[in-house]
Amino acid sequence: MMAPWQEWPNPYELAPDPHSSTPLTPGWQRKTAVNTGADMATRLLADPSFARLYYNVVAAYNAQPADYIVRYSTVIGQLSGTSMEEFNAHDLANVHHSAWLHLLRALVSLTNQNIHGDNGDPPPNGTTHRDPERIFGGEHAEWFHNIPNGTGSYALTTQDVSSANPGV
């Protein structure tokens, strides 16, 4: 019997966008998304050329918010052993958030400070797409926490990626 956080929420999004072509649920299993996010964090740290490829898509989204799932799929598909056949925008959201949590753990371990203030967890057994504090170019920019794609929501939490404790 798996704990609730080990399964995808059902329904995955409470109010899916009726105009979106994104499937209603992730194509990947939860463990696949967590592990691919860990692989991506490692690759971002180890291979600046790969990191730059990912950044180029993020920057394109930031310049013109839209759905860039095909470009992300090409970049994430470079990770060793990653099959992209079932990959969709929810999978991107979960992989991105897993990588975000892994890099945040490194930063918290080094500085004893969580620069985001929290771990961006979605509601219990729910999903989220963007941080409501996010304002493009605004005063909250340093808390930037967003899935840089037009569609897709993540359900991963710190229980999926054991996180560091920022307290002294």
Place this chain on the structure above:
Amino acid sequence: MSAWPSTYVPANDPTGSPLAPTWSRDDCLSAGITLAEYLAVKPEFARAFHKLVKCYFRDGGDQTVAYGKLIAQVVPNPNTLSFNAHDFANIFRAAWLRTVRSFSRLIGFNPYTNPANNGWGDPSDATPTLRRCDFPTTHGTFHLIVPNSKGYYAIWNSDFDTLEGISAP
């Protein structure tokens, strides 16, 4: 890569730090990258490292030996026996820079940057080594503090620009 500053420790240094690093700049950059990777994806290692960091913020002590033992688990010591507080400070600094550069590429910008700072905590020609840099933001001040009572770093963000061949993000 360039040599360390000829006068490494500031005049009237209150920390009692050694005179200079024993590791090369290249070795510190390489070790910092490895340290960052382990902190990101090895939770037990990250917890052990973070425990030492917490000790510093709690007690303000010299944890050089403990840091050295932990780092030696993942990075071969290029000089076999030497490891001092500056070596730790530079490895720590390299790990921080590589992590922030990677994080910036993931989210599309450097979270430490605002109009009041350069976002990378670089030393300057006038102050070629540092122990701390504060980054004021609208949500409070982020800190880069060498979590040890001794040791100064002299690694610049441009060292990684050179190493990677591309700037960040």
